[in-house]
Amino acid sequence: MLDDRDRKLLTLLQKNADMPIGEMADLVSLSSSACWRRIKRLTDEGFILSRVAVLDRGKMNVPLTIYVLIRTSDHSTGWTDRFRDAVAEIPEISEAFRLTGNIDYLLKVVLPDVAHWDMIYQKLVRRLNFSDVSSYIAMEEMKNTGFVPTSYI
Template structure:
């Protein structure tokens, strides 16, 4: 972890809140002029703190009305299976997130599909692509809170 100063943390927080904000606005909010602010943003990108800038979209407006959290239990814990799983996950655009977990399940996926028929098709492709010991699916009924912004401390230290 990099030791970010207060201004860097404020820049990161502002960009996570709205990456389309002009440099002049970010600079004003963090107490810098534009050039030093831009240089700090470039350094944060170079150091891997900022990994990209994207637009967030409403999944329902794009036809992705079904969000599914899938627990996967691996048949074994070999390097070969993990590598195969990683390759399969990369080829399935419905998978929004994939996490290797500690605890009762081995992997947790967040999947976005238009409807139950699309989920069934996804499920078949996933289970045909590699051996899986067990799959448990949980369907989201309502998204109550969603953010991509980490709770960065922007107070003085």
């Protein structure tokens, strides 16, 4: 079970994983060594999966976000495995979800422009059969924190 200090450390790390240990320790009222041990424990216990750098998508020339809704009539394990493999091999697909309801899969694709979406689409349809593929261009990013709430544990 996590305590308030653990939750606060997780929140601080989500905001800036490069924050110096001493600064984090001060913010959670711990010594630097006690703070480091807690972060190590949180990592060892799997609460912290990795530390990553968040890149500026504009500077990386992938400002466009397209959400893709996919329906398939084939729900076999073999089809799903081929779909997972295809998604894993396309770096422009930054997120992929299997859904309940009328839509089977949701993809988040980040690209330089719409023309690149057709290349990704062609890669997918060459490998798999779909009942329907619908794409939606995001006009404005209103919120994108990547944060996970820490208050439920």
